[in-house]
Amino acid sequence: MTIPRLLVVDDDADMRQMMTQFLRQNGFIALPAQSEDEILTHLENGRIDLILLDVMLGNENGVEICANLRREQDIPIILVSALSADHQRMAGYEVGADDYIAKPFNPQLLLARVRAVLQRAQRTPSLAYRRKTRTFHFGGWTYNAKKDEVISPDGFQVALSRRETALLNVLLANPHIPLTREEIAAALDVTASGDASPEATGRAIDVLVGRLRAKIEKTPKDPRMLRTERGVGYVLSVDVTVEDT
Amino acid sequence: MTIPRLLVVDDDADMRQMMTQFLRQNGFIALPAQSEDEILTHLENGRIDLILLDVMLGNENGVEICANLRREQDIPIILVSALSADHQRMAGYEVGADDYIAKPFNPQLLLARVRAVLQRAQRTPSLAYRRKTRTFHFGGWTYNAKKDEVISPDGFQVALSRRETALLNVLLANPHIPLTREEIAAALDVTASGDASPEATGRAIDVLVGRLRAKIEKTPKDPRMLRTERGVGYVLSVDVTVEDT
DNA sequence: TGGCAACGTAACAGCGTGTAACAAATTGCG
DNA sequence: CGCAATTTGTTACACGCTGTTACGTTGCCA
Numbered sequence: 001m002t003i004p005r006l007l008v009v010d011d012d013a014d015m016r017q018m019m020t021q022f023l024r025q026n027g028f029i030a031l032p033a034q035s036e037d038e039i040l041t042h043l044e045n046g047r048i049d050l051i052l053l054d055v056m057l058g059n060e061n062g063v064e065i066c067a068n069l070r071r072e073q074d075i076p077i078i079l080v081s082a083l084s085a086d087h088q089r090m091a092g093y094e095v096g097a098d099d100y101i102a103k104p105f106n107p108q109l110l111l112a113r114v115r116a117v118l119q120r121a122q123r124t125p126s127l128a129y130r131r132k133t134r135t136f137h138f139g140g141w142t143y144n145a146k147k148d149e150v151i152s153p154d155g156f157q158v159a160l161s162r163r164e165t166a167l168l169n170v171l172l173a174n175p176h177i178p179l180t181r182e183e184i185a186a187a188l189d190v191t192a193s194g195d196a197s198p199e200a201t202g203r204a205i206d207v208l209v210g211r212l213r214a215k216i217e218k219t220p221k222d223p224r225m226l227r228t229e230r231g232v233g234y235v236l237s238v239d240v241t242v243e244d245t
Numbered sequence: 246m247t248i249p250r251l252l253v254v255d256d257d258a259d260m261r262q263m264m265t266q267f268l269r270q271n272g273f274i275a276l277p278a279q280s281e282d283e284i285l286t287h288l289e290n291g292r293i294d295l296i297l298l299d300v301m302l303g304n305e306n307g308v309e310i311c312a313n314l315r316r317e318q319d320i321p322i323i324l325v326s327a328l329s330a331d332h333q334r335m336a337g338y339e340v341g342a343d344d345y346i347a348k349p350f351n352p353q354l355l356l357a358r359v360r361a362v363l364q365r366a367q368r369t370p371s372l373a374y375r376r377k378t379r380t381f382h383f384g385g386w387t388y389n390a391k392k393d394e395v396i397s398p399d400g401f402q403v404a405l406s407r408r409e410t411a412l413l414n415v416l417l418a419n420p421h422i423p424l425t426r427e428e429i430a431a432a433l434d435v436t437a438s439g440d441a442s443p444e445a446t447g448r449a450i451d452v453l454v455g456r457l458r459a460k461i462e463k464t465p466k467d468p469r470m471l472r473t474e475r476g477v478g479y480v481l482s483v484d485v486t487v488e489d490t
Numbered sequence: 491t492g493g494c495a496a497c498g499t500a501a502c503a504g505c506g507t508g509t510a511a512c513a514a515a516t517t518g519c520g
Numbered sequence: 521c522g523c524a525a526t527t528t529g530t531t532a533c534a535c536g537c538t539g540t541t542a543c544g545t546t547g548c549c550a
Contacts, residue, residue: 112387112396116387116396161526161527161528162527162528163527163528164527202529202530202531203507203508203509203529203530203531204528204529204530206506206507206508206509207508207509207528207529207530208528208529209508210507210508210509211527211528213508220508221508228506228507228508230407230506230507230537231505231506406536406537406538407537407538408537408538409537447539447540447541448497448498448499448539448540448541449538449539449540451496451497451498451499452498452499452538452539452540453538453539454498455497455498455499456499456538458498459499465498466498473496473497473498475496475497475546475547475548476495476496476548
């Protein structure tokens with residue numbers, strides 16, 4: 001994944017500078033902002049992965065801004081506040097903040113929260129099937145079953161081989177159900193010759209899974225969709241929606 | 246608890262004397278020190294519950310000393326400094342100080358901070374479950390059940406293995422209740438195949454507990470949360486709160 | 491205090507998985 | 521049909537997790 005782009009929103013210039021500087025030192029891209037307008041401008045001008053939003057913004061109210069943003073888009077938000085009272089915290093969660101951190105905070109804790117929220121945000125996406133176009137949409141990807149090709153979130157196109165396509169179809173037919181290597185192999189060979197010997201010698205399925213992961217997972221090393229069920233087999237762990245439109 | 250033993254570290258003799266005297270008048274045992282060597286000597290010679298550490302120690306650097314100490318032991322530290330700038334405070338927290346106080350300080354404020362830190366350090370950690378984020382917070386740690394990972398108070402992240410996660414879940418389901426090795430093993434194998442032989446030969450649970458302790462206890466040698474009940478088994482001794490938010 | 495049982499844990503071995511590198515099979519195209 | 525490019529399967533090695541063993545330490549009781 002590319003470097004996460006964070007938006008640091010605070011009306012106190014010192015705080016803003018300190019936070020952006022600290023986040024940059026730790027490998028993030030941090031952009032400063034101090035009002036709701038500036039937030040919206042940034043959102044229009046480029047990708048933002050996470051917003052760090054101060055609750056007290058002069059005459060504006062961070063909680064309200066948070067609620068507004070949530071109504072529009074689904075960008076993760078961490079609320080930052082000098083008030084650690086519990087009711088404040090609850091109000092934060094209620095408007096849909098992903099986390100809450102009190103000032104003054106431990107910088108390492110901030111980092112941990114930021115990383116946790118970012119990771120949570122990119123986890124298990126849902127799967128949608130559009131009857132109209134006969135396409136699957138999952139994890140930001142679009143899969144055209146007719147043309148055996150896949151289009152990534154940023155529009156990049158990947159061609160799947162025959163075998164990879166077949167595997168993907170088997171998995172798409174059984175979301176959330178762990179399939180053993182034998183089951184997968186059997187399903188794949190339905191089209192092929194009669195019966196495969198029940199004891200497949202090799203690790204063909206493992207390698208095939210690896211190759212499919214390399215193509216459709218953002219982080220193949222830490223797969224979010226095509227997961228391993230140790231001692232069992234593999235699962236496609238996405239939620240399914242069918243758009244009948 | 247016995248009388249808390251505090252170590253007052255400052256290179257200015259007046260300051261040192263004033264602080265120790267004041268703390269003694271208020272019921273503490275206060276020991277003076279003025280260098281890193283002296284600190285180490287004191288730590289070897291007897292129990293120290295809290296260190297009040299001046300940031301400016303002539304040619305030594307309090308922040309560095311703090312970081313060093315933290316790497317070795319888990320004694321609470323309050324940094325004292327003439328500089329109140331926020332980034333100083335952040336630097337302090339970054340190296341693991343428990344609190345930060347600026348000179349000149351209100352003596353009553355110092356007392357309050359000292360008491361707060363001491364209490365925080367010795368109190369039985371509590372356990373909270375936040376439905377919203379599906380996370381456990383216990384003993385300063387945050388445990389994300391979904392992702393099998395744990396975030397420590399200072400933001401360090403630890404991944405738990407499958408087995409460790411299972412153990413932690415079993416324990417979290419039975420706080421304050423001592424569980425025998427057999428009970429734990431049984432609970433762990435619910436997911437696994439039919440029945441384990443009732444007499445497990447080995448010490449698998451002991452080793453597993455040890456490994457989990459190494460990850461979630463600040464002082465694995467002297468566990469505060471995952472305790473041994475000699476002759477019985479193990480207990481998770483934390484208080485539970487559920488935030489239903 | 492000595493002796494013994496319970497406990498902690500380092501070291502090791504077995505297993506399942508990921509994957510790079512190679513070999514075999516298949517496909518596409520002149 | 522022949523040949524190159526691509527796809528597919530096989531093998532070998534590395535790595536992380538788990539349970540076992542062995543030995544040192546701790547705590548209890550006579």
